[in-house]
Amino acid sequence: MANIVPFFTIIPLFTAFAISLLGRIFKNAFIHTLSIVSQFILLVLSLLSSVLLHRFVDGKILVYKIGGWIPPFGICMVLDGLSSFMLVTVNLLAFFVAIYSLNYMNKYTDKPKFFTLFFLMLTGMNGVIVTGDLFNLYVFLEIASIAGYALVAFGTEAEELEASFKYAVMGSVASAFIFIGIAFLYGFVSTLNMADMARILGTKTNQWVLPFVSALFFMGFGLKAALVPFHAWLPDAHPSAPASISAMLSGVLIKALGIYALARILFNIFGILPVYSKILMFLGALSMLVAVVLALSQWDLKRLLAYHSISQIGYIALGIGLGTPLGILGGLYHLFNHSIFKSLLFLNSGAIDYAINSRDLKDMSGLRERMPITYHTNLIASMSIAGIPPFNGFFSKLIIIIACIQSGYITYAIAAVVGSLLTLASFMKVQKFAFLGELKEKYRDAKEVPLAMQLSMVVLSIICITGGLLLLPSLRYFLDNAVNVLLDGSNYANRVLETALK
Amino acid sequence: MNIKNQDSYTETGMTLIVKTVTRLTVGLILVYGIYIVLHGHLSPGGGFAGGVIIALSFVHLMLAFGRDIALRKVSKNTVSILESIGALMFLSIAIAGFLGGVFFLNILDKGSPFRLFSAGTIPLSNIAIGLKVGVGLFAIFLTLVILEGSKR
Amino acid sequence: MTLYILCFILFCVGLYGVLRKRNLVKIIIGLGIIEYSMNLFFVLLGYRLQGRAPIDAQHQDILNMVDPLPQAVVLTSIVIGLGITALVISIAIRIYEKYGTFDITKIRRLKG
Numbered sequence: 037m038a039n040i041v042p043f044f045t046i047i048p049l050f051t052a053f054a055i056s057l058l059g060r061i062f063k064n065a066f067i068h069t070l071s072i073v074s075q076f077i078l079l080v081l082s083l084l085s086s087v088l089l090h091r092f093v094d095g096k097i098l099v100y101k102i103g104g105w106i107p108p109f110g111i112c113m114v115l116d117g118l119s120s121f122m123l124v125t126v127n128l129l130a131f132f133v134a135i136y137s138l139n140y141m142n143k144y145t146d147k148p149k150f151f152t153l154f155f156l157m158l159t160g161m162n163g164v165i166v167t168g169d170l171f172n173l174y175v176f177l178e179i180a181s182i183a184g185y186a187l188v189a190f191g192t193e194a195e196e197l198e199a200s201f202k203y204a205v206m207g208s209v210a211s212a213f214i215f216i217g218i219a220f221l222y223g224f225v226s227t228l229n230m231a232d233m234a235r236i237l238g239t240k241t242n243q244w245v246l247p248f249v250s251a252l253f254f255m256g257f258g259l260k261a262a263l264v265p266f267h268a269w270l271p272d273a274h275p276s277a278p279a280s281i282s283a284m285l286s287g288v289l290i291k292a293l294g295i296y297a298l299a300r301i302l303f304n305i306f307g308i309l310p311v312y313s314k315i316l317m318f319l320g321a322l323s324m325l326v327a328v329v330l331a332l333s334q335w336d337l338k339r340l341l342a343y344h345s346i347s348q349i350g351y352i353a354l355g356i357g358l359g360t361p362l363g364i365l366g367g368l369y370h371l372f373n374h375s376i377f378k379s380l381l382f383l384n385s386g387a388i389d390y391a392i393n394s395r396d397l398k399d400m401s402g403l404r405e406r407m408p409i410t411y412h413t414n415l416i417a418s419m420s421i422a423g424i425p426p427f428n429g430f431f432s433k434l435i436i437i438i439a440c441i442q443s444g445y446i447t448y449a450i451a452a453v454v455g456s457l458l459t460l461a462s463f464m465k466v467q468k469f470a471f472l473g474e475l476k477e478k479y480r481d482a483k484e485v486p487l488a489m490q491l492s493m494v495v496l497s498i499i500c501i502t503g504g505l506l507l508l509p510s511l512r513y514f515l516d517n518a519v520n521v522l523l524d525g526s527n528y529a530n531r532v533l534e535t536a537l538k
Numbered sequence: 539m540n541i542k543n544q545d546s547y548t549e550t551g552m553t554l555i556v557k558t559v560t561r562l563t564v565g566l567i568l569v570y571g572i573y574i575v576l577h578g579h580l581s582p583g584g585g586f587a588g589g590v591i592i593a594l595s596f597v598h599l600m601l602a603f604g605r606d607i608a609l610r611k612v613s614k615n616t617v618s619i620l621e622s623i624g625a626l627m628f629l630s631i632a633i634a635g636f637l638g639g640v641f642f643l644n645i646l647d648k649g650s651p652f653r654l655f656s657a658g659t660i661p662l663s664n665i666a667i668g669l670k671v672g673v674g675l676f677a678i679f680l681t682l683v684i685l686e687g688s689k690r
Numbered sequence: 691m692t693l694y695i696l697c698f699i700l701f702c703v704g705l706y707g708v709l710r711k712r713n714l715v716k717i718i719i720g721l722g723i724i725e726y727s728m729n730l731f732f733v734l735l736g737y738r739l740q741g742r743a744p745i746d747a748q749h750q751d752i753l754n755m756v757d758p759l760p761q762a763v764v765l766t767s768i769v770i771g772l773g774i775t776a777l778v779i780s781i782a783i784r785i786y787e788k789y790g791t792f793d794i795t796k797i798r799r800l801k802g
Contacts, residue, residue, distance in 0.1 A: 197781055582743070
């Protein structure tokens, strides 16, 4: 059964190069079919892995030894509850973004290159999620990041190039911090396997290197996740990319590369200490408030959404940083929900851009009549992100706030509520300026977007409405398995090494 | 021999001395790169180092003779096709491990150490990497040159 | 120890280049210096006193090898560095095409 694990990196990698090789020769239909089919296989595999892991696997962990080498000598791939949760999130979103891109990317010229980079980015993200080796994580992180830099500059307009340059420089410095952190850890424990690292760190009494390394990792992964002191690149980079890529970047890239990697290292390798969780919570609360205040004054639609990404990442970091079962549940659940509704919002902004060729909120008004599907899906997504009751965003925010109160962090709970209210305010602004009001004369003949774009927006909005069902007892294993992995802490080492030697 | 009608490309590129030396050495550099790739499993070097040397031989050609002559030898399309083939080759060697049951498994006969034909799939992987790196690095250089040239 | 401190100084030089210089090309050079310093640091970590290159050769018994793993890791990291440098340089060339300058204080079309 462990044989499915490497396919999460094989399939996108193969698709990427097959498209770059054959995309020039065959027509668009071939590229479309290939990308949708392989993306669909990935989605099915990830859903399957989640179900199989819960039903049929003892210990809920699969370890795949690449080349048959036993860890720590060889690289291993680990699929546990958290990995399968992240895989479902990433691949679900990537599937709908791929469908959306079929039509949307007609605006740009070079479709084969776009899909090559898209699948390379997906390879990187899936690789970061399934790998069990710290340096391998770094390599996959760089693959995803480099594809991301190139995709931000995909339109090669002046602003996009500028944003991409900024992103690339900041991202490289972040990678340098991560690499130096890995180097220090290697010097300390003489292994790169994550499980073995956790085991050896557990046996050492004098862990003088850990505070220093964790500071480096906080800087590096914090920059990748755009937590507030390190967020400067995100409001430039995410709006500049094509809308489908903004959805991927904001929806999953910052979470897989930033939050997931940081949580995996802090919880499962270092074994979470109170001081790390305090730092994580403080950064989370800070991002939550600062970014939402900055978002209020934005008039560029995509830029506003980008600031909200930082703010929502703050909620996730706050929830995971709490370290209690309820807090981690809230954080991970919000991670899933945010990836759905934030990408839906970005896809909406792309649809508006596609129809009327503008991103300025002052410039658009009354689009409700001309673009009913976009309007309704946008309404659902706005209410989800603001935390209005029946939608998924409400439940995850509620869980995070309850968890804060339960652990005695009243200030953070109040901050979360205030952040949520300000989010509501800024999305009411979006609704008022973009969709309500008088239709402007020049947009009289604006058309609703093509079918594939509508389809992915509608399905994502349905997930927004039904996302609350994940809390039902029969479906809760999806979240609970992920939470248990983080709660398990350094016990991860024993589970991986025992499973590998079996 | 008259310099003027010797070649159509005397106007572009560097001086006659550089061109002559390049013509003599470029083949040697290429062969040396191929040697490094093929001996990757026995001596220091391997796919990446050899690939870089192979790419440098083409870069050398381009620097001496100018962009158009080098492009006539290796076009941009060929480069990008070869690059993808290199990547797919490496991936298929890795996938071939599934014949033995495991991803990346070395399925071929390992032979005795320090022989040219030994180490199973490692030399094949080295060739794939060498192709990918050599062509990829040349493609990077080519793109930068074309980018630079289109501006004027 | 001196070598590690020199590595750190090199890293600081690179960081200074990235943070303080206004020319895009100098920023890229700064990135390159950061890249080299971290590679150097990782290779140094694997060094043993009187160690020799970790190459298994015929008719030779090498008892005192340096750690081969950092060398493999650094080779990968060099490749990644090459990719980033190539990408950033091509972006810089395109920026020069659009703005006509390498000065970052003049490349400011994005606000905030």
